[in-house]
Amino acid sequence: MKTPLILLVTNDGQLENLVADALLQTAGVSHLVHDPGDALETACTVQDLDLAIIDFEHSPHRLALLNAINSCREDLPLIAIICDNDKHLEALAYANGATACFAKPVLTMHLAEAVRELCRRKREPAFV
DSSP: OOOOEEEEEOSOHHHHHHHHHHHHHHTOEEEEEOSHHHHHHHHHHOTTOOEEEEEOTTOTTHHHHHHHHHHHOTTSOEEEEESTTOHHHHHHHHHTTOSEEEESSOOHHHHHHHHHHHHHHHHSOOOO
């Protein structure tokens, strides 16, 4: 079984640590980027990427990034991390391609469960 490869887009050290803890539970590895341009390039060129986690807290451009990644990689599950349980932002994230949304503070257990489930679904063959 392949080790899941996760793209993490954040400037939040606490979220980096939380994702690292969640990946310890799922045997995943992350590729951390801070710049939206680097994130888009990584998402669109690294074909064995299993999942992207995008933190919305420190950048107003994350919705555009989410939409751009979804446009070039419809097969890539996307988790949006939003602040303060903002239902409007959550709805916008889903409308722009998010597969799941979590409000900060995120529990490691919930994130690990989502990573496990979304990576499992991505690896399963689609039946028509």
